[in-house]
Amino acid sequence: MSLTNETIKEKLIGKFGDQLSNFEEPYGLLTFEAPKDLNLKVMQFLYDDPELRFQFLTDLCAVNYPDRSGQELAVVYHLHNLVDNIRVRFKIFAPVEKPDIFTATQLYSSANWMERETYDFFGVNFVGHPNLKRILNVDEMDYFPLRKEFPLEDQTRIDKDDAMFGRGPLPEAANRGPVETPMPAGEPALPASGTPGATGQRQDWPNDTTKV
Amino acid sequence: MSTDHHIKLPEGSIEKTTTTLNMGPTHPATHGVFQNILELDGERIVSAEQTVGYIHRAFEKLAERRPLYQITTLTDRLNYCSSPINNMGWHMTCEKLLGVKTPKRVDYLRIIIMELARISDHLICNSVVGVDSGAFTGFLYVMQYRELIYEIYEEICGSRLTTNIGRIGGFERNFNATAFEKLERFLAEYPGVLKEFENLFTRNRIFMERTIGAGPISSERALNYGFTGPNLRAAGVDYDVRVHTPYSSYEDFEFEIPVGKTGDCYDRFLVRNQEMWQSLHLIRQAYRKVQEFKGADAEIYHADAPAYYLPQKKDVYTKMEALIWHFKIVMGETEIPPGEVYHSVEGGNGELGFYLISDGGRTPYRLHFRRPCFIYYQAYSELTKGAMLSDAVIVMSSLNLIAGEMDA
Numbered sequence: 001m002s003l004t005n006e007t008i009k010e011k012l013i014g015k016f017g018d019q020l021s022n023f024e025e026p027y028g029l030l031t032f033e034a035p036k037d038l039n040l041k042v043m044q045f046l047y048d049d050p051e052l053r054f055q056f057l058t059d060l061c062a063v064n065y066p067d068r069s070g071q072e073l074a075v076v077y078h079l080h081n082l083v084d085n086i087r088v089r090f091k092i093f094a095p096v097e098k099p100d101i102f103t104a105t106q107l108y109s110s111a112n113w114m115e116r117e118t119y120d121f122f123g124v125n126f127v128g129h130p131n132l133k134r135i136l137n138v139d140e141m142d143y144f145p146l147r148k149e150f151p152l153e154d155q156t157r158i159d160k161d162d163a164m165f166g167r168g169p170l171p172e173a174a175n176r177g178p179v180e181t182p183m184p185a186g187e188p189a190l191p192a193s194g195t196p197g198a199t200g201q202r203q204d205w206p207n208d209t210t211k212v
Numbered sequence: 213m214s215t216d217h218h219i220k221l222p223e224g225s226i227e228k229t230t231t232t233l234n235m236g237p238t239h240p241a242t243h244g245v246f247q248n249i250l251e252l253d254g255e256r257i258v259s260a261e262q263t264v265g266y267i268h269r270a271f272e273k274l275a276e277r278r279p280l281y282q283i284t285t286l287t288d289r290l291n292y293c294s295s296p297i298n299n300m301g302w303h304m305t306c307e308k309l310l311g312v313k314t315p316k317r318v319d320y321l322r323i324i325i326m327e328l329a330r331i332s333d334h335l336i337c338n339s340v341v342g343v344d345s346g347a348f349t350g351f352l353y354v355m356q357y358r359e360l361i362y363e364i365y366e367e368i369c370g371s372r373l374t375t376n377i378g379r380i381g382g383f384e385r386n387f388n389a390t391a392f393e394k395l396e397r398f399l400a401e402y403p404g405v406l407k408e409f410e411n412l413f414t415r416n417r418i419f420m421e422r423t424i425g426a427g428p429i430s431s432e433r434a435l436n437y438g439f440t441g442p443n444l445r446a447a448g449v450d451y452d453v454r455v456h457t458p459y460s461s462y463e464d465f466e467f468e469i470p471v472g473k474t475g476d477c478y479d480r481f482l483v484r485n486q487e488m489w490q491s492l493h494l495i496r497q498a499y500r501k502v503q504e505f506k507g508a509d510a511e512i513y514h515a516d517a518p519a520y521y522l523p524q525k526k527d528v529y530t531k532m533e534a535l536i537w538h539f540k541i542v543m544g545e546t547e548i549p550p551g552e553v554y555h556s557v558e559g560g561n562g563e564l565g566f567y568l569i570s571d572g573g574r575t576p577y578r579l580h581f582r583r584p585c586f587i588y589y590q591a592y593s594e595l596t597k598g599a600m601l602s603d604a605v606i607v608m609s610s611l612n613l614i615a616g617e618m619d620a
Contacts, residue, residue, distance in 0.1 A: 026552050027308060056435055059554070059565055061580040078554060078567070082435070082449070085456045089554065110438025113590045136265035136619055145273060152277045
């Protein structure tokens with residue numbers, strides 16, 4: 001365990017300078033962001049450097065952030081150095097209109113299907129991929145289902161509002177307090193059946209039945 | 213005899229020298245729903261193309277609308293031969309995000325369950341390798357003990373295959389006496405059975421000739437293909453998540469990591485068998501450690517984290533605090549910290565990872581499963597290139613391809 005997060009960070013900054021940003025260590029895992037055109041260079045450096053040796057691609061997936069204009073799609077790589085047993089995570093961002101990202105298949109054969117899966121669900125276009133087509137969904141599908149623009153639940157349901165899942169403002173109904181239901185002015189309330197004088201009939205009903 | 217009797221082939225038709233064979237989507241040899249399109253020259257495989265996704269259920273999308281405790285049932289259906297490992301992996305991911313520390317007894321109980329699950333996973337895989345090479349006996353013989361493992365699950369959580377075992381923070385109830393009784397019976401009887409199972413196969417000449425040299429892979433290629441678990445260890449790399457990134461107090465235990473050499477079907481078989489012995493060893497140690505807890509300590513089966521641990525139903529009906537917490541958890545009133553977590557466990561097939569992004573909402577913002585099966589299945593065409601058709605079947609079963617894990 002000679003390799004530490006600090007060493008990796010120093011080496012990366014020494015090589016790429018301030019092009020890499022947002023170094024963090026959530027739960028001990030070194031995380032950083034790279035410009036999208038540098039993803040292969042960063043990976044190649046992490047792979048080839050005799051000390052870093054990140055030669056195992058653990059995971060590759062995408063995340064959709066619809067609110068980040070120009071950076072709607074994030075591709076997240078998890079790399080693992082099995083010799084020193086240390087992991088690193090890095091992200092690149094691409095605009096949703098033109099999500100072109102260089103493929104990692106030249107470095108890692110395992111990236112092949114992972115990239116196909118990412119393309120399948122998010123539409124990330126991996127430039128140079130040998131066989132970029134859908135993998136889990138049907139070939140005829142013409143949208144990318146894991147993007148946030150495709151909500152999951154039936155949209156006619158009102159009991160599953162986003163606010164109930166901790167996101168967004170509370171719906172108006174929740175802020176209003178006790179619900180008041182004013183009587184509509186035009187229609188008089190029906191007298192309860194059984195009370196004296198109740199006919200059980202509205203005025204616009206035909207009166208014929210009383211003749212029977 | 214005139215040549216008129218010969219079949220006249222249309223012009224140009226003999227130029228095609230290979231045959232295309234569809235193995236799957238529903239084929240007895242695939243043991244699941246996925247397809248291999250094999251290009252055959254006689255009985256030799258020229259190339260193979262795999263098609264997956266027949267039972268894709270969009271778990272990652274579904275998870276974005278489910279509170280944390282409801283996602284456990286989705287993980288059941290990944291590798292359904294060892295669902296408790298998936299369940300525990302998910303609970304531990306949540307605990308990592310929420311900062312819940314589990315007591316030692318919970319960790320040891322979890323190890324018992326996870327190692328039982330590993331045994332049930334490996335024994336299915338290995339006996340199916342036997343079935344696909346023509347030896348049916350072993351399969352039926354060990355099936356009884358998978359049944360016993362399922363009975364132990366039943367005592368603990370009430371279900372057998374898709375277990376939904378445990379909760380965030382521990383177990384839903386303490387193990388009862390019957391569970392420990394059955395565990396003891398398993399520990400007493402299974403070694404003899406496993407020994408006999410090995411006797412049936414390990415030095416069986418037919419089995420050895422069928423499996424040695426079938427679907428080999430070098431350690432470099434295996435790593436490049438993202439192999440993990442028994443399949444990687446059969447190729448000679450001693451990577452095991454339980455040792456490299458210990459979780460659930462695996463660091464308190466003594467066990468060995470068996471490795472192979474050639475990465476062929478025979479080595480994969482041997483590695484799995486050895487892992488079953490190691491799992492038995494781990495269960496014995498964990499059971500001994502569990503027995504050391506006396507008095508009130510022996511009643512601990514969950515972490516003291518009322519904000520995240522769903523209380524027992526009988527407490528919900530009789531105690532006010534439990535009712536409040538139950539309501540808060542179910543209605544999503546408890547605080548979920550924003551953050552990003554990657555947590556992995558050693559599943560039956562390798563490194564099962566959960567990449568969870570929380571934005572502070574009640575449900576994950578994004579959840580990605582690193583499914584070992586999906587990742588190493590892409591090596592199948594390389595493993596079978598130039599092999600015989602019958603090897604294609606045995607390579608598939610010895611990789612332990614589980615359709616549920618592949619398609620998520």
